[in-house]
Amino acid sequence: xxxxxxxxxxxxxxxxxxxxxxxxxxxxxxxxxxxxxxxxxxxxxxxxxxxxxxxxxxxxxxxxxxxxxxxxxxxxxxxxxxxxxxxxxxxxxxxxxxxxxxxxxxxxxxxxxxxxxxxxxxxxxxxxxxxxxxxxxxxxxxxxxxxxxxxxxxxxxxxxxxxxxxxxxxxxxxxxxxxxxxxxxxxxxxxxxxxxxxxxxxxxxxxxxxxxxxxxxxxxxxxxxxxxxxxxxxxxxxxxxxxxxxxxxxxxxxxxxxxxxxxxxxxxxxxxxxxxxxxxxxxxxxxxxxxxxxxxxxxxxxxxxxxxxxxxxxxxxxxxxxxxxxxxxxxxxxxxxxxxxxxxxxxxxx
Numbered sequence: 001x002x003x004x005x006x007x008x009x010x011x012x013x014x015x016x017x018x019x020x021x022x023x024x025x026x027x028x029x030x031x032x033x034x035x036x037x038x039x040x041x042x043x044x045x046x047x048x049x050x051x052x053x054x055x056x057x058x059x060x061x062x063x064x065x066x067x068x069x070x071x072x073x074x075x076x077x078x079x080x081x082x083x084x085x086x087x088x089x090x091x092x093x094x095x096x097x098x099x100x101x102x103x104x105x106x107x108x109x110x111x112x113x114x115x116x117x118x119x120x121x122x123x124x125x126x127x128x129x130x131x132x133x134x135x136x137x138x139x140x141x142x143x144x145x146x147x148x149x150x151x152x153x154x155x156x157x158x159x160x161x162x163x164x165x166x167x168x169x170x171x172x173x174x175x176x177x178x179x180x181x182x183x184x185x186x187x188x189x190x191x192x193x194x195x196x197x198x199x200x201x202x203x204x205x206x207x208x209x210x211x212x213x214x215x216x217x218x219x220x221x222x223x224x225x226x227x228x229x230x231x232x233x234x235x236x237x238x239x240x241x242x243x244x245x246x247x248x249x250x251x252x253x254x255x256x257x258x259x260x261x262x263x264x265x266x267x268x269x270x271x272x273x274x275x276x277x278x279x280x281x282x283x284x285x286x287x288x289x290x291x292x293x294x295x296x297x298x299x300x301x302x303x304x305x306x307x308x309x310x311x312x313x314x315x316x317x318x319x320x321x322x323x324x325x326x327x328x329x330x331x332x333x334x335x336x337x338x339x340x341x342x343x344x345x346x347x348x349x350x
Contacts (some may be wrong), residue, residue: 124233
């Protein structure tokens, strides 16, 4: 602590008599006497900062680990900050719990961060909170740590891509709509690299290769989906490689079946009956009947009969109002022929 003036100067001033003492020197002896007698305590210094009135408290921390996933925990690091004040403490894991006691904390609100690490020294879980320290009290703080983010390092090798010389940009897409840009390697133009911080879990991803821009019109390739697992606090490295294959294509020719022929109308007591000659194709499974009641209108499908039937009964209304009729042949795999000859069902304004 720096005093207002040296003691030698104080002695000379005292010999000079009270008239020559400045107000500053009047209270100085009283301060010295008080300090010597223990009546006044100087402020205490904590981590380079003075604490008003020397008031301190303590904190007790307890964090259970039974609910945490991620393997075996070997230790934890506790960090408390308040302005420029910092306290750090290494804690041990005992009986599935992290506990710690911090004494002599200046009163006030402190930011608390707890990092829990595994046997590899990676911080897999983290918890944070604000704790209030009161004078001469021990504050108990219970924290629930959450899994820490993991890191994905992706390396895309495009040397197996047939249009690799056109690739200028690359990107990785994840199934939850997250993305990350991959940047070309300075030494190898066939390599693109990138990183992405992700919450622990299983992710599906795909690689997209682009030309001059990352707009859809410049996309050259989109890979199939692949999977990766991200662990708490761990870095996972993935190398994706563009692959090429070959396709053998066999092409067959499916022809339309021939249409039924000689469509006719036979008059019956109930109205009329359409008859036709069968289509000359064994794959024909049925016939479709089309009608329209307006000469300028479109035909509509009204019925379908199996191939064993070669006639269809019209209704009395069709005969009375008049209609146009046509029939097509259809196969079991859905191929349909052209229409037969069109006939007019007598009646109405034909």
